[in-house]
Amino acid sequence: MKVIYTYTDEAPALATHSFLPIIEAYAGKADVEVETRDISLAGRILAAFDLVPDALGELGELAKTPEANIIKLPNISASIPQLKAAVKELQAAGHAVPDYPDDPQTDEERAARAAYDSVKGSAVNPVLREGNSDRRAPASVKNFARSHPHSMGAWSSESASHVATMSDGDFRHSERSVTVAEAGELRIEHVAADGTVTVLKPAVKVQAGEVVDAAVMRAGALQAFLAEQVADAKAKGVLFSVHLKATMMKVSDPILFGHAVTAYFADVFAQYGDDLASVGADPDDGLASVLTALEKLPAEKRAAIEKAITATYDSGPGLAMVDSDRGITNLHVPSDVIIDASMPAAIRSSGQMWNAAGEQQDAKFVIPDSSYAALYAEAVAFCREHGAFDPTTMGTVPNVGLMAQKAEEYGSHDKTFEIGTPGTVRVVDAAGTALLEHEVAAGDVWRACQTKDAPIRNWVQLAVSRARATGWPAVFWLDETRAHDAQVIQKVRAYLADEDTDGLTIEILPVAEATRYTLERAKRGENTISVTGNVLRDYLTDLFPIMELGTSAKMLSIVPLMNGGGLFETGAGGSAPKHVQQLVRENHLRWDSLGEFLALAVSLEFLADKTGNPRAGVLGKTLDDATGALLENGKSPSRRAGELDNRGSHFYLALYWAKALAEQTDDAELAKVFAPLAERLAAAEETIVGELNGVQGSPVELGGYYVVDKAKADEVMRPSATFNTALAEF
Structure with missing residues (x-):
């Protein structure tokens, strides 16, 4: 088993240029192999036209195996303007990719459009997420937020917002939902007023027990x-x-x-x-x-x-x-x-x-x-x-999210259509029976989505295990008056009956009630596990962390893959574009890699358990210790140029990690290996920080936004010759 570290986009990708050399140097001393895979937007476009190997497809297959140990950084979920901008950069860099065809007329244009459609939007997560989500604020991060609270704006009772x-x-x-009894194929078709049938999607594969929904805006x-x-x-x-x-x-x-x-x-x-x-x-x-x-x-x-x-x-x-x-x-x-x-x-x-x-x-x-x-x-x-929540006292809201195998709305892209002519859209089984149908008008947006049975069962099991591990209430955010949720609730109740829930508080509440219940508990300093579908997973794991911690980038995001592997996500990347703009303008990257530190530590511990490599476990434990020291000593990135940024934060992580490895007693030989590095970095601290901060204040050139010149990025993100030499000689 190896650690697969993904190369993505924007600020997380730039941070990788600084952090990855540290990972490789330290992991190498513990017999841990680290490899990278490029799943950036640019990389995915090139792969879609067979110009580079399909790294995402490879990882998707790996995610279905027990050997998977993937660290996944935030990536761009590309809108069409972003996609077109990336295409322009790739073309300028000499790559033979076609223009994005807005209105494809030829077979070649239709093929290009299909290739681009496979890349845009949330193309990465559904491929890799062969498991459900366990997102929570690590205790060290939550405690730090309580003792060093971030700013919260004051609310007025007169607010008109x-x-x-x-x-x-x-x-x-308009949602309608059905649970399919047998495996097979469904067909989505449009029937015009005159009886003309247009097949919108000829084959939608379904499994026995799968929930299928259809709705129209x-x-x-x-x-x-x-x-x-x-x-x-x-x-x-x-x-x-x-x-x-x-x-x-x-x-x-x-x-x-x-x-x-x-x-x-x-x-x-x-x-x-x-x-x-x-x-x-x-x-x-x-x-x-x-x-x-x-x-x-x-x-x-x-x-x-x-x-x-x-x-x-x-x-x-x-x-x-x-x-x-x-x-x-x-x-x-x-x-x-x-x-x-x-x-x-x-x-x-x-x-x-x-x-x-x-x-x-x-x-x-x-x-x-x-x-x-x-x-x-x-x-x-x-x-x-x-009034506003108080980060020093508010409770925490971890999330167990149903997302495996493209569950729920985020799996609807290839089954969403803007209707051209009035009529009926229906989902038909192999026998020709309409399972779901809607009257539609021109301009309506119709969509169907699927949720397989095995992910729902796994989701219930994960929720119960987290409730058992913490002793906190677990709330399923499901509304029996909504068609999809009504189908899921039947399954949840059946699968809960198979679990040991004695002594646990398990609730099923619609969104408004679940929100009030959770907010009231958080206000009192009480913790509540939110158990949600795919979209709410996204919403809640930004909303509560931003109130609790000041950012969603500090969440630990574990995806226990259904076939035994592990996917470790490093937080959200919503602020990444603004960070890149500041770097280009001022050579200061305020991206906080805390999510990467947390994910790597858990990935190393996972690898140790799976492979019997105790040194990987020592690396993971000491990385946690180093992360705690980083937070307590205030070495997270500043927002202002001239002060510590992402690169300086990485140096201090390396320093504290080396110290923790040198001081640990689980592996005396490993301690002896890291002691000289710890001493060297400590002695050179002032010089290294001076070199890292001294380059700030002037514009930098990265060669592109979506297509970064990696040599230039290395130069920008590794400006301390002293630090680079210490790592190289180690």
Whole structure:
């Protein structure tokens, strides 16, 4: 068994250039093999066109075996604008990849589009996640947050911020669900009013006991809802902000985002829609894409549309901003405002977002689909009533998440369709029987998703084991009035009956009640295990860690793979783009690799248990000790240039790790090996930190954003000759 360390994107990838040499040097002394696999967006694009080996596919197969020991860093879940930007960089670097075809007409273009569709959105996680998720704040991290609390914005009981969501016509209210009795294949088809049948997906393989859902977002209801929210935001004097998951939900949510752009700029599209369409302006790609397409219009027409856009800004509600200084709004790019990052940030900062003047202001949080909107609505209402949470006293909320084998909504991409003509969409079995069906209109977004039986059983077992290990209540966030959840609840109750739950508190509550129950306990300093589906797993493991710890990057994320291997995730990467921008501008990377430290320690202990290599276990235990020392001594990255950053944090981790290895008594020979390194790094501390901090303050060149020049990245991320020499000579 080896440690497979993934090379991904943005700040986590840059941090790898600094941290990986340390890992390799230390692991080599304990007979632990470390290999890397490139699953970055650029790497996945190249693999999709057979220009490099398919590293993700290889890891996907490995994840199904007992030998898997994969450390997975955050990667880009690419929106179409991100995908197109990566393609441009690859082409500029000399790679023979085709343009992304927006409207494929030839077989070659259709093949290229299919290749790109396999890469965009959440393409990595469903492949690797052959197990369910166990995410929690390690005790050392939680204790540190309590003794060194992060800032929390003060809430006002007069806050006008609120969540707006649909009450009908959305996925939640139209959902239908069935449990399939026998293994086989299903077909998804569209039947027009005249009886014409169009097969949307010819073969959906299903297993016995699998839950299959179908739901539709009705375009007319969505448009009416968005128009109402724009008007209401104006009337209430709050910012208009849309919160979606346009990366993970890579087909449906960009379409919903486009509707929001069109709703806010309704007059512009009513008057100039044909002109905009003529130059390929697609609101699904965001306002920035529309503004770029304007350049293709004649100057006079372009000026008229720009004037109309400015008039909308003046007459409409204020727009929440992503970057007030640069004029980048909430509607500019669909991947800029991802709900599980944007909503916790707003809740942490007084329930407000930034306006065009760079000031915080109350906001209307528009979450069209009501499936999980209650989580945020309840959190906003709770903070308005009780004030901000106190990190020094609040409880912790670990999560057991159902995600194995593409479970639930995140497995719906290849079964999501924007409807072209009215009719009926139905899911049909091999005998021709319609299991699920919906009447649809043009523009509706229809989707189906699957949840296999074995992952549900494993999820229940994992929840019970965590409840038993901690003694904390475990709450299944399931709503019997929702079609999908009703099917899952039947299975949960059956599988709970097979487990020893004596003395345990196990609850099944719908989202709003589960949120209130958990928030009330957290406020009292009590801990609660959230047991959720795939999407809520994402939402909760950002919301609670951001309130508890100040960031979701400090969570320990273990995926016990169903066939015996291990996948160790290192936290969320939502803030990674801003970190890269600061590095390029100031040569300061504030990315915190704590998640990498935590995941590596558990991975080493896992390897020790699996292979009988006690030295790997010593490495893991001492890495935990070093991580604790790093936190206690305040050696995490600073936000300001000229101070300790990611590279300095890595040096101190190496120093404390070497010291812990030199001082441990489980392996005297290993202690003797590391003692000289510990002494050398300690003696050179001032010099090394001076070299690491001294390079900061000036711009750096990485050769690209998606296609980084690795030699340049090495040079930028390893600027201390003294430290580099010490590692090399070790």
